[in-house]
Amino acid sequence: MPAEIRLARASDVDALAAIENTVFEADRISRKSFRSMVDSASATVLVAAEQDAIAGYCAVLFRAGSRKARLYSIAAARGSGIGPTLLAAAEDTAAVRGCKELRLEVREDNARAIDLYEKSGYRRFGRKPDYYADGAAALLYEKPLHLAEPAAIHPKA
Template identity: 35%
Template sequence: MRSVRPATTDDLAAVTALDAALFPDEPWDLPAWQGLLDTAGRRLLVAADDADRPVGYALTGLVGDFAELLRIAADPTVRRRGVATALLARACAEARSNGAERLLLEVGEANTGARALYAAAGFVEIDRRPRYYRDGSAALVLERALAFDTHTSGRMDP
């Protein structure tokens, strides 16, 4: 991975292809991704390889004083090399600088890989939603604080 950067329109074909492969039950098509790219409060980041091609992506949405992680994925050919961790760190830093105090996300209870990623990044479970997904499985709602409270000085690292 060479960099994590904001997505451009040129990245969307690659993001759409990754999304179709990794989220086959709920993929977003190219016009949907273009719409998300153009929506205020939404932020699409890509992790790019040495040829500057997207090998991972993360989508966040800002909702007042918190942000939501709506999608995160890494190409199977580059897994366990820190791609998602780098995307998550940048997403947290950007959300914090845009005024968010917390980042929330939903993850399938059976998605052990993603749950391990989030645990390593400091997320904690705050809710469980039974029968949340189309196949009847449950979702966990996780949260990570992006700023210390008033008892502390300074802010957390991304």
């Protein structure tokens, strides 16, 4: 059964933090930050739920007056295959909110994520040296957004 993409709830925060701690070695989002984003009007956190378990998430940030959104983070269990689905849902969410572009940063050494972004139509437009806490550089990517048919995103309920 495919994952259901829905808005994150406050009750998902522990699962979000667990995924974060499993997927990332450094520069992790804290429980407090997840809680803040779940409750924020300037952020949307989506989860991929499979049989009542959270298998992945993405967080999109918005700025008032800007037509650009930022994919702040995306994470899924390795080999789950839900990365492209979460990325498409992030794009749809930004487009529905009137954004014309989605931007992101990715570690220069994260070949798997870079491959996903490039296969999904993202274009590299820059590089930030010493971006991450361990000194790793970030590559900057962007993609124009065009809303065709929004993904089925279920409310927080």
